[in-house]
Amino acid sequence: MKPATAARFVAMGICFNAMAFPQSVAFTFDDGPQLKVTPRMSPQDRNAALLAALKKHRVKAALFVTLGNGADRPEGLALAKAWGESGQAIGNHTVTHLDLNAKATTLKQYQDEILACDAAIRALPGYKPWFRFTFLREGDTPEKRDGMKAFLKTKAMRNAYVTLDTSDWRLDSALASALTERPDADLTLFRATYLAHLRQRAEAYRDLSRRLFGRDIPQVLLLHHNLINALFLDDAIQLFISMGWTLTDPEKAYQDFAYSLDPQRPSPGQSLLISAARSLGYRPGNWERLLDDGDEEIQELKRKGALPASFE
Numbered sequence: 001m002k003p004a005t006a007a008r009f010v011a012m013g014i015c016f017n018a019m020a021f022p023q024s025v026a027f028t029f030d031d032g033p034q035l036k037v038t039p040r041m042s043p044q045d046r047n048a049a050l051l052a053a054l055k056k057h058r059v060k061a062a063l064f065v066t067l068g069n070g071a072d073r074p075e076g077l078a079l080a081k082a083w084g085e086s087g088q089a090i091g092n093h094t095v096t097h098l099d100l101n102a103k104a105t106t107l108k109q110y111q112d113e114i115l116a117c118d119a120a121i122r123a124l125p126g127y128k129p130w131f132r133f134t135f136l137r138e139g140d141t142p143e144k145r146d147g148m149k150a151f152l153k154t155k156a157m158r159n160a161y162v163t164l165d166t167s168d169w170r171l172d173s174a175l176a177s178a179l180t181e182r183p184d185a186d187l188t189l190f191r192a193t194y195l196a197h198l199r200q201r202a203e204a205y206r207d208l209s210r211r212l213f214g215r216d217i218p219q220v221l222l223l224h225h226n227l228i229n230a231l232f233l234d235d236a237i238q239l240f241i242s243m244g245w246t247l248t249d250p251e252k253a254y255q256d257f258a259y260s261l262d263p264q265r266p267s268p269g270q271s272l273l274i275s276a277a278r279s280l281g282y283r284p285g286n287w288e289r290l291l292d293d294g295d296e297e298i299q300e301l302k303r304k305g306a307l308p309a310s311f312e
C-alpha cells in the first residue's frame with residue numbers, strides 16, 4: 001500500500017472507529033454511604049440527590065462501600081441498599097479505608113477488612129465481586145503487591161480499576177470549609193470550578209488513552225459519595241453529555257481489553273492509565289496536572305475570595 005493510501009486508510013479507520021465507539025464514561029463513587037454531617041444536606045438527602053441525578057440520566061453507576069463510613073449501622077446500610085434497589089452496582093472499599101502502603105498496615109489486616117466488608121454487602125441487591133483499592137494504592141512491597149493479586153484471584157474479585165481520576169474529594173473539602181465559614185455562601189463559582197476540573201481531567205485522560213492505546217477506551221470515572229456531588233452530579237453528567245461523551249456502566253467498561261491489563265511496577269496503583277504509562281516509562285507533558293490534588297482550582301478559589309486563605 002502506498003504511503004498516501006495507507007494514511008487515508010488509517011484516517012478512515014480512526015474516523016469509523018470514533019463513530020462506532022464514541023468516547024464513553026462510567027461513573028463510580030467511593031467511600032459511601034457517608035453518614036458524616038455536612039453543611040446544607042443530611043446524609044439521607046445527599047444519598048437521594050446522587051441517586052436522583054443518576055436516575056434522571058439513566059446512568060448505571062457503582063458505589064464502593066467503605067463500611068465504617070456508615071453501612072455498618074442500619075441507617076447507613078439502608079442508604080447502600082437504596083443504591084442496589086435503584087439498579088446501581090455495589091462494590092467493596094474496605095471497612096476503615098486503611099492504606100495498604102502504610103508500614104503499619106499488614107497484608108492480613110487489609111484482607112480481613114475486605115472480607116468483613118464483603119460479608120456486610122454480599123446480600124445487597126446489585127452486589128458485585130469488585131474491589132477498589134483505597135487511595136488507589138496496590139501495595140509497595142512484593143509481599144503486599146503479589147499477596148493482593150493472589151488474594152483477589154482466589155476470591156474471584158476484580159480489581160475495579162479507575163482510569164479517570166479526579167480531585168473531587170479536595171474540592172469537596174474546600175466546599176465544606178467555605179460553607180462552614182459562610183453557610184449562605186453563593187456556590188456559583190464552586191460549581192464552575194468543579195466542572196472545569198472535571199473537564200480538564202476528562203480531556204487529559206482521554207488524550208493519555210489515545211497515546212497509550214491508539215484509541216479511546218471507556219473511561220471509569222472516580223468520584224466520591226460527598227456533598228459536592230450531591231449538589232452538582234446532575235451538572236457533571238450534563239457536562240460529559242455536552243462534550244459528546246456517552247454514558248456507559250462500569251460492568252460494560254470493564255469488558256474492554258484495557259481493563260485486563262496488569263501493569264508491572266514495583267508499587268502499582270493510581271489511575272490504570274497512569275500506571276500503564278509508568279510501566280512503559282512514558283511521561284506526558286501534562287503529568288503534574290494529572291497528579292496534583294486540584295491545586296490550581298484551590299488557588300483560583302482563594303484568589304477569588306471563595307475560600308479561606310488558611311485552607312490547605
Ligand SMILES: [Zn+2]
Nearest residue numbers: 030031134135
Ligand atoms: Zn476511598
